[in-house]
Amino acid sequence: MEQGAHLLVDNALARLAPGDRLTVxxxxxxxxxxxxxWARARGHVLEADDGLVLVKGPAAGQRWQDSVRAGGPGADGVLARAPVSWGLAARGALVEAGGPSLAVDLTERDLVWTDVAPRLYAQAAASQWDPATAIAWNEPFELPPEIEGAVVQVMTYLIENEQAALDVPARFIGRVHPHYREVVQFLATQVADEARHVEVFTRRAALRRRELGTSGAGGRASLQTLLQETDFSLASLLLSVLGEGTFLSLLSFLERHAPDTVTRQVCRLALQDEARHVAYGQSHLEHRVAVDPSLRDRLRSAVERRHDALADTAGLQTEVLDALIVLAAGEWSPPGIARGFGLVRALQADMDEGRQRRLGRLGFPADEAAALSALHTRNFM
Amino acid sequence: MTPAVRRFDVGVGLHGDHVGGERAAAKALLAGEVDAACMVDGNHLLFAQEGTLVAGATRVLAQTGSYDHCNMTALDPGRSHTAVDRFRRLLLGMDYGDPAVRPLLDLEGLKRWRDGRVSGYHLLEAAVDGSAFYDRKGALSAADYRP
Structure with missing residues (x-):
């Protein structure tokens, strides 16, 4: 017994019913x-008249009599509802009754789920990149001061936006029942993605200059409204579908028009990650709208509410919009600026078209999708 | 020669039985400070499993018969019979299958409560008397006792 023999006894007892005898x-x-x-501590009785005979007690059976199997480990084992009494138990585990309840409120599958969540998580896990090696930080380049300044300003703007995109999923991770494991895992990769984006945008901003650009109060007011949205699906719409969806156009624009390799690389890598975030938010909302079409009314209200909240703010600061024009111009000359100006106008049209397309996939008619897209924050995210 | 008794008073009388005193006794035994140590059978096993005692390096000299390690004693049951009876019924009603009370029974190392018994304590009584731990009126008389 000093070296684990209780396991042998337990194993033999497991096949017996309470009251049965086992000779040891x-x-x-x-x-x-x-x-x-050992037997006394486990509620068995030892009869030691003639040899050692254990009479099995009822305790082991009593412990598990009200236990519940918490779904199954695979995606096909996901249940519509997950009781908070399961706590942190693994999906698929046999859960003993009792114990503390988990303080989570997203306990229904449809509130967070999409069938592509397991696949998107797997993709995210396989696509993590190392900021230290994925970008050619030492690539030599020298930009005219105005162009470098524009890149620094755009990076400064991106950093605060990515910080918001980090905060939002991070706040939800602790609210999702761990039964919906793939959702929690995906959100965790989203947070890790944004942490890398904050890092690489900061590093590019400070690559040639000691000082970063400006942070406007209007832009920060817009981001603040994202943090204030406490409903998971509404936050998915505002952040992932509309905000990060708009950023797909922005990052793609920067990847195409940025004047140096480092900026193009950081934007390309961020773009790949953001596309996954948009895919998750979009597919989650398509799932939810399919099971509850009335959600569209709440989605519409969320866009309108955010627009009203931001009506008296500046939205995108002038410095950022101007920086995008200069960055796209690539040179400090009237024809260059004119070209950059045209490119940024085309970018805004592309952003609008993307938002309308995604809203259309959520079942909004074209005219309504156009109206809602127009209400999206001028800060892009 | 009368053998000297060294006590290992850890939390005695404060919150019921305390494994700490028996563990300290086991360590003293291993260190050669004492010739023998008293402990319950389950702790001899536990100390060997956790490594406090070297497995197989000690032997059991003698065992008492079984006695209940925990007893609830009402000092004047006549005065508050209803309360005592209710307390007894509540204890006996604790079901190990009930998840609300199971953690409490686990903490106490029990699977269920049983009706009170006063049998089985004669050796313990003789030892307590022999070491003059209490005086004849039941007051503590061991001068070096530090609970």
Whole structure:
């Protein structure tokens, strides 16, 4: 018993019913002493008249009599509702009744789920990149001061936006029942993605200059409204579908028109990650709208509410919009600026078209999708 | 020669039985400070499993018969019979299958409560008397007792 023999006894007892007898034999001189103490602690009775005979007690069965199997480990084992009494138990585990309840409120599948969540998580896990090696930080380049300044301003703007995109899923992770494991895992990769984006945009901003650009109060007011949305699906719409969806156009624009390799690389890598975030938010909302079409009314209200909240703010600061024009111009000359100006106008049209397309996939008619897209924040995210 | 008794008073009388005193006794035994140590059978096993005692390096000299390690004693049951009876019924009603009370029974190392018994304590009584731990009126008389 001093070296694990209780496992052998337990294993033999497991096949018996309470009240059944098990004869135990062994050579250890302490066997009778130890078996008695062990059996008493587990509610078995040791009869030691003629050899050592254990009478199995009911405790083991009593412990598990109200236990519940918490779904199954695979995606096909996901249940429509997950009780908070399951706590942190693994999906698929046999959960003993009792214990503390988990303080989570997103306990229904449809509130967070999409069937592509397992696949998107797997993709995210396989696509993590190392900021230290994925970008050619030492690539030599020298930009005219105005162009470098524009890149720094755009990076400064991106950093605060990515910080918001990090905060929003991070706040929801602790609210999703761990039964919906793939959702939690995906959100965790989203947070890790945004952490890398904050890092690489900061590093590019500070690559040639000691000082970063400006942060406007209007832009920060817009981001603040994202943090204030406490409904998971509404936050998915505002952040992932509309905000990060708009950023797909922006990052793609920057990847195409940025004047140096480092900026193009950081934007390309961020773009790949953001596309996954948009895919998750979009597919989650398509799932929810399919099971509850009335959600569209709440989605519409969320866009309108955010627009009203931001009506008296500046939205995108002038410095950022101007920086995008200069960055796209790539040179400080009237024809260059004119070209950049045209490119940024085309970018805004592309952003609008993307938002309308995604809203259309959520079942909004074209005219309504156009109206809602027009209400989206001028800050892009 | 009368053998000297060394006590290992850890939390005695404060919150019921305390494994700490028996573990300290086991360590003293291993260190050669004492010739023998008293402990319940389950702790001899536990100390060997956790490594406090080297497995197989000690032997059991003698064992008492079984006695209940925990008893609820009402000092004047006549005065508050209803309360005592209710307390007894509540204890006996604790079901190990009930998830609300199971953690409490686990903490106490029990699977269920049983009706009170006063049998089985004669050796313990003789030892307590022999070491003059209490005086004849039941007051603590061991001068070095530090609970």
């Amino acid at each position: 034999a062994g050579r250890d001189p302490h066997l009778a002493v130890h078996l008695a103490g």
